[in-house]
Amino acid sequence: MRAISPAAEPLLSAMTQSGVFTRPTRRRFVALMAGLVVTMGRRSVSHSIVAIKPLLEGHWSNYHRLYSSARFSMGCLAAVLVRRAVALLPADAAIQLAADDTVDGRAGDCVRAKSAHRDPVRSTQSKTAIKHGHKWLAMCVLVQPKGWDRPWALPVMCALCVSPKTAGAIKRRPKTPSQLARQMLVRLMRWPPDRKSILAGDYQVVTHQTAAFARRHADRVTVVGRMRDDANLYAAPVNPKRKSRCGGLVKKGRKLASPSKQVRTLAVTEQAMAWYGSSRRKVRHVTEQALWYDKHNNAVTPVRWACVLGNPKLNQAGAYFFCSDVAASAAWIIGQYARRWNIEVTFEESRALLGPETTRHWCRQSVLRVTPILLGLFSVVALVRNNLNAARRRAVSTATPCYDKTRVTFADALAAVRRELWEPALLRDIGEMSDVSIACPRGCET
Numbered sequence: 001m002r003a004i005s006p007a008a009e010p011l012l013s014a015m016t017q018s019g020v021f022t023r024p025t026r027r028r029f030v031a032l033m034a035g036l037v038v039t040m041g042r043r044s045v046s047h048s049i050v051a052i053k054p055l056l057e058g059h060w061s062n063y064h065r066l067y068s069s070a071r072f073s074m075g076c077l078a079a080v081l082v083r084r085a086v087a088l089l090p091a092d093a094a095i096q097l098a099a100d101d102t103v104d105g106r107a108g109d110c111v112r113a114k115s116a117h118r119d120p121v122r123s124t125q126s127k128t129a130i131k132h133g134h135k136w137l138a139m140c141v142l143v144q145p146k147g148w149d150r151p152w153a154l155p156v157m158c159a160l161c162v163s164p165k166t167a168g169a170i171k172r173r174p175k176t177p178s179q180l181a182r183q184m185l186v187r188l189m190r191w192p193p194d195r196k197s198i199l200a201g202d203y204q205v206v207t208h209q210t211a212a213f214a215r216r217h218a219d220r221v222t223v224v225g226r227m228r229d230d231a232n233l234y235a236a237p238v239n240p241k242r243k244s245r246c247g248g249l250v251k252k253g254r255k256l257a258s259p260s261k262q263v264r265t266l267a268v269t270e271q272a273m274a275w276y277g278s279s280r281r282k283v284r285h286v287t288e289q290a291l292w293y294d295k296h297n298n299a300v301t302p303v304r305w306a307c308v309l310g311n312p313k314l315n316q317a318g319a320y321f322f323c324s325d326v327a328a329s330a331a332w333i334i335g336q337y338a339r340r341w342n343i344e345v346t347f348e349e350s351r352a353l354l355g356p357e358t359t360r361h362w363c364r365q366s367v368l369r370v371t372p373i374l375l376g377l378f379s380v381v382a383l384v385r386n387n388l389n390a391a392r393r394r395a396v397s398t399a400t401p402c403y404d405k406t407r408v409t410f411a412d413a414l415a416a417v418r419r420e421l422w423e424p425a426l427l428r429d430i431g432e433m434s435d436v437s438i439a440c441p442r443g444c445e446t
Helices: 006-018 023-038 045-051 074-086 164-169 177-190 208-216 330-339 342-353 364-387 390-395 410-426
Strands: 095-105 115-118 130-143 152-161 197-200 221-226 269-275 279-294 299-308 319-323
Touching: 006 023, 006 074, 006 364, 023 045, 023 364, 023 410, 074 130, 074 152, 074 177, 074 364, 095 177, 095 330, 095 342, 130 177, 130 342, 130 364, 152 177, 152 342, 152 364, 177 197, 177 208, 197 330, 208 221, 208 279, 208 299, 221 330, 269 330, 279 330, 299 330, 319 330, 342 364, 342 410, 364 410
Parallel strands: 095 197, 197 221
Antiparallel strands: 095 130, 115 130, 130 152, 221 319, 269 279, 279 299, 299 319
C-alpha cells in the first residue's frame, strides 16, 4: 500500500505495529478508506470500490463484508489515532480534549438501536426538533500544528448513546453520556500514560460525577464544564475533623447563595481573554471557590466557578462555568470552554464533506463501526495533510475569486489529500493530465 501516499506511511506503520488488522484485512481497509476520501456524494461501499478500482484486490464482496464480518479492534484503532494526534502537541503540553454528542440520521425500520433523539442543530429554545437515528458521543483531541490559525478538533473515540427503552430492546445496559465520557477518558489516560488531560464538555458530559472523578485523579485530569445558576454551593467546614450527625466527618460548611445571587455581590472584573473563533474579547466576569454538593449521591467536590455576565439591554443572560482545579483562573476556565466550540465545526464539516448519514448499514457490527470510522477519517485527513511537504500543501490553492481566503479549512485539507491519492495511485493508468479537458460552464479556459 505504499502507492497510496508516502504521507500516510506513519499511520500505516502504526497500524501494522499495533496489530489492529490481519494483513488481508489491512489492505482492504486502507483501500476502502482511500475510496471514502475520494468518493463524492454517498459514502456507500459500492461507490467507494468504484472510485478505487485500481487498488482493488480480490473479490468485491470482501469489501462489503468489511464492516460487518472482519475482525479488528476499534479500541486499538482509536489508540493509533490518539498517539498520532498527541504527537502533534508539544512534549510538555497537556492534552486538550473536547467531548460532545451528535445525531447521525438513519432511515429504515431494521436499523439496530435506532431511536428518536433531539437534533441540536435544528432545535431552538422554544422548539425541539426530533431526528431518528443514532446519538454518538465523540471525544476529540484539540491540536494546532504550525500554519493552522485555530485548533482543530480531531475525533479519536466514539461511543453510542442509547435511551433506556432502546437499551432494553437490544438487551444492553444504558449508560449516560457522562459515564461514557469517563470510560473514554480512562482509556485515553492509559495510552499516553505520562500526559495530563484537560476535558471540556457541556451539561451532559461534564457532570458532578465527572468532576469528582477529576478530583480523584487531579494529577492527570482537569475538567471544565457548564454549571446551573441554582447549583448547591457550600463553604468549607470550619472544623473538618468534626463528626456529622450521620457518624462520618463533616463534608461541608454553611450553605452559600446560588451562583445567580452571588454575582450581585462579588467583585466584577473586566479582562481580555480568548473567545470563540480564536479571537479575543473583553469579558466582564466574576469568580469564586466553593464546594459543589450533589444531593443524589451525597458527594461534595471543591470547584472554581466563574460567570460571564450578560447584558440585559441586549437580552443576554449570564453563562456559568466551573473547573475541578480550584487554582485555575476565570480567564483560563472561560477560554478552555470557548475552545470546545471547535468540535461543532468538526461535526458540521464531517457531515458536509464525509457523508456519515449517507451509508446503508443496519446490523449490529456495522452500526458500531461505520460512523466512528467516518468521524475518525476526519482525523486521518488532517494528519495526512499535515505530513505533506510544503509544495504539496500549496498545490491546492486556498484563494477564491470572491474574497481573499487566509484560513485553511477541512475542505482544503481534503482536496490536498485527494490529489495525493489521485496522482500516484488512482490515475496512474490514465496518462498525462494535459490530455484531460474540463469544460467550464461559463466558457472560460481551465
